[in-house]
Amino acid sequence: MIIVTTDFIPGKEIKELKGFVRGSTVQSKHIGKDIMAGFKTIVGGEIKEYTEMMDEARQKAIGRMVEDAKTKGANAIINLRLETSAVMQNASEIIAYGTAVTVD
Template sequence: MIIVTTDFVPGKEVKELKGFVKGSTVQSKNIGKDIIAGLRTIVGGEISEYTEMMEATRKIAISKMVKDAEEKGANAIIGMRLQTSAVMQNASEIIAYGTAVIVE
């Protein structure tokens, strides 16, 4: 599956639009990671526990979007975007979305 953030795939021609596709997941914080992250805020620096958690969550959302595109018969997704929102205290949603297309 080709995934691009642009409205076209360089060197390819969009032959057919398959429509909007998305994938989302909601991730809550882990109490153990929360404690470690709290300690890290005292000394400063990257909170790698959250960085790793959000990276894994993005991968899940993207894989769900790809599955949606494959089910529509697409071989590419153009205009892909990621968005995050808080759905409740200590939980965030990541959504990946774009336009499924067939390119040649």
């Protein structure tokens, strides 16, 4: 599956638009990660536990979007976008979305 953030794929011709595709996941914080993050906020710096958690969430959302595109018969996704939002205290949603297409 080709995935790009642009509305075209260099060197490829879009043959057919298959439509909107998306994938999402909701991740909650882990108490152990919260404790480690709390310590990190005192001394400053990157909170690697959350960075890893959000990277995993992005990969899950993108994977689900790819599955959605495959069910529509697409072999590429253009205009990939990622968004996040808080859905409740200590939980965030990551959504990946784009336009499924077929290219030659």
